[in-house]
Amino acid sequence: MDRHSPKDTLLTAAECASRIGISVKALRVYEAQGLLAPLRTEKNWRLYGAEDIARLNEIMFLKQLGLSLSEIAKLLSGQTTDVSRLLEMQETLQNNRLEQAERSLRLICSLRAKCGSGDRLSMDDLLDLAKEVQMSETADEFAWKRYVQARPRTKKEPDSGELEDCAGEYRFDDGSVLRITTARDRLRVQLLGQPACDLFCEEADHYFLKVTPAQIVFSRNKAGDIDGLVLHQGGYETKALRCETGAYDKAERELDERIKAKTPFPGSEQLLRKVIEDHRKGQPDYDSMSPVLRSLAQEQIPTVMRELERLGAVGSIEFRGIGVDGFDIYIVDFENGRLEWGLAQAKDGTLTGLYLRPTP
DNA sequence: CTTCTGACA
DNA sequence: TGTCAGTA
Structure with missing residues (x-):
């Protein structure tokens, strides 16, 4: 079958290379690596x-x-390029870089001002600077991990007995529990407060979700028993270890009690005030957030800052209750309006969830 | 004059 | 990846 419609322009290797700004040699190398398979003329020209x-x-x-x-060859083998997925990744990558660059620039400017006025930079300043450089280095890594995670996958029949091996309960470092159950011919995954999702097998011990670009990879100990899993989502890889059965039910009961008794996390109102003020200053305390929330917060910060500027000072804060997902829900009155805020914390106090929205 | 392959840097 | 040789 002809992959090209008649009106498609076909480029020779030299044209292709010069219009893109790479060398013909590069094209040949890519082809040798199995990344490309251009058409050939009768004379064997590409x-x-x-x-x-x-x-x-x-x-x-x-x-x-x-x-x-x-x-790249491994990643792309068997896949055809999905341009809209590619563009989406390009967009988020460049946006992240833009924000990263602005953050770095702000820090650099303030440190230069300090230097220029004759002050010596403090230990903290230097540490901040080093961390900033480190962050811009690692930022790109998230981009391709997300790209890999968003790659289309095809399901395969799991080996017999594998589903039963994987079923069980797993605990993340932050204390939250995930439950894997078998349902007919497949696995289901359930995170507290969220609907259960079907898991599809891609290869042995590798499963993926269809509702969102995420994967779960199970790990085995030397005896061959499943002892944990890694959740791949949002560019992050989070590991959980198999834990005692009943942990999920226990956590669920605790959540139910919190919802019924309307007990917020200890000190969560005070935390919310701090979170709002930090966001207003454009300096959220990222260290107290889980990695996933941190990246979300970094993406949202410009929007949130603008919104907070518009709303003005915080007035009263009213606790509304606990959401089914375990979020503490507050109604916050500002000078020029009101917002619903929700925040979730892990057992160790890490901020794992945060949202704001107009009051219904 | 150009491309292609394969070798070597 | 760049470059060179020997071809088609």
């Missing part, structure tokens, strides 16, 4: 069509994230 250029975009995107050609 012809690049739109699909090949799309693939080339994908290759160059992954390359700029620091992946080697062989890693």
Whole structure:
């Protein structure tokens, strides 16, 4: 079957290379690595069509994230390029870089001002600076992990007995519990306060969700028994260890009691005030957040700052109750309006969830 | 004059 | 990846 419609322009290797700004050699190397498969003329000349250029975009995107050609080959094998998925990743990557650059620039400017006025930089200043540099280095890693996580997957029949092996309860470092159950021919995953989701097998011990780009990879001990799992979601990899059965039910009962008794997390109102003021200043305490929330908060900060500026000072805060997902819900009155805020904390006090929305 | 492959840096 | 040789 012809992959190209008649009106598609086909480019020779030289044209293709010069229009993109790479070398013909590079094109040949990509092809040798199995990344590209352009058409050929009778004389065996390469012809690049739109699909090949799309693939080339994908290759160059992954390359700029620091992946080697062989890693890219593994990632792309058997997949055809999904341009809209690629564009979405490009957009979030560049937005992240933009925000990262602005953060770095703000810090650098303030430190330069300090230097210029003759002050010596403090230990904290230098540590902050180093951390900032480190963050901009690792930021790209999230981008390709997210890309890998968003990759389309095809399901396969799991080996017999594997589903039963995986079923059980698992606890994350922050204390939250995840339950894996078998249902007919598949696994289901349940996180407290959230609806159960079907899991689909991709390969042995590797499962994926269809409702959201996320995967669960089970790990086995030397005896071959499942002893934990890693949740891949939102660019993050979070590990959980198998725990005693009943932990999930216990956590569920505790949550039910909290909901009935309307008991907020200890000190959560005070925490909310601090969170709001930190956001107003544009300096949320990222260290007290879970990694997933941290990246969300970093993406949202410009929007939230604008909103808080519009709303003005905080007036009264009223506790509304506990949501089914365990969030403490507050109605916050500001000078110029009111908002519903929700926040969730892990047992160790880490902020794991945060949202704000107009009051219904 | 150009591309292609394969070798070597 | 760049470059070079020997072809088609």
